Amino acid sequence: MPELPEVDTVRRGIAPHITGKSIDRVIVRNRHLRWPVPARLARSITGQTVHAVTRRAKYLLLQLDTGTLIVHLGMSGSLRLVNADTPVGKHDHIDWVFAGTCLRYNDPRRFGSVHWTRQAPDQHWLIKDLGPEPLGDDFTGAWLYQRSRGRRGAVKNFIMNSHVVVGIGNIYASESLFMAGIHPNRAVGRISLPRYELLVECVREVLSDAIAAGGTTLRDFVGGDGKPGYFSISLNVYGREGEPCPGYCGASIRQRVIGQRASFFCPKCQR
DNA sequence: AAATTCTCCTGAAGGC
DNA sequence: TGCCTTCAGGAGAATT
Numbered sequence: 001m002p003e004l005p006e007v008d009t010v011r012r013g014i015a016p017h018i019t020g021k022s023i024d025r026v027i028v029r030n031r032h033l034r035w036p037v038p039a040r041l042a043r044s045i046t047g048q049t050v051h052a053v054t055r056r057a058k059y060l061l062l063q064l065d066t067g068t069l070i071v072h073l074g075m076s077g078s079l080r081l082v083n084a085d086t087p088v089g090k091h092d093h094i095d096w097v098f099a100g101t102c103l104r105y106n107d108p109r110r111f112g113s114v115h116w117t118r119q120a121p122d123q124h125w126l127i128k129d130l131g132p133e134p135l136g137d138d139f140t141g142a143w144l145y146q147r148s149r150g151r152r153g154a155v156k157n158f159i160m161n162s163h164v165v166v167g168i169g170n171i172y173a174s175e176s177l178f179m180a181g182i183h184p185n186r187a188v189g190r191i192s193l194p195r196y197e198l199l200v201e202c203v204r205e206v207l208s209d210a211i212a213a214g215g216t217t218l219r220d221f222v223g224g225d226g227k228p229g230y231f232s233i234s235l236n237v238y239g240r241e242g243e244p245c246p247g248y249c250g251a252s253i254r255q256r257v258i259g260q261r262a263s264f265f266c267p268k269c270q271r
Numbered sequence: 272a273a274a275t276t277c278t279c280c281t282g283a284a285g286g287c
Numbered sequence: 288t289g290c291c292t293t294c295a296g297g298a299g300a301a302t303t
Contacts, residue, residue: 002297003297034297034298034299058297058298072297072298073297074296074297074298075295075296075297076296109296111296111297111298112297126299160297160298162297162298162299169296169297170295170296170297260296261295261296262295262296
């Protein structure tokens, strides 16, 4: 399931191949995604040039002449660069055909989405209320501390809340909290400012390491160059229930469900 | 307001 | 070519 590093890996993979090119044709084979693909999509954007490929949270933003395509990969979506004559596979929903290449959107589980807007992307309803980027200057320990006052939830749910900070999915939430030595179930109101400052640094390190390495995934993810984005990044705790803590503390990694999601942690190192 | 639950969907995994 | 059940997972929507 693509997390922010995977989405950014896709962005970097496709951008050089489509930036500056015009969309010759749009083929929508299956409109059924999380929200229906706009019926007038092809008519709206055919002939327009891609000026930039950027990212906000896990949304990919393709800036065209008169608006922006907002693409989300859900948990099983992928974008691949193929030849226009590459045989169409199951769950290939959309082609954006350019001169010499074709951007193909595939999403077996249909949790992804494609929107077209003439608004500034920051004004779009999917994006306007999102919290700060985890790698941006607005994401600070002071921000987390301030936002956590008077709240009672578990810190893992807190940092996965897109109104608090975007782009931290289930895998990297567990990894960041392990690195920071904070128990995922700890109440947000019972974490000090210095610990939030440490957590921010750990989130940044985990995400930027993953971006540098090309993104992590468990399955389904395919990079913009058509190669699997999968790489054996050393996840310290995620999926490692029962294994020894990488901190050599002698304890073993535990799993429990927090906020309906599997969470992995060391019961000794994380408090 | 904040917290919790529900929802979409397919394919993988596991039991038999 | 085995069939059936269970379940994960992003994140907005609905509910409490």
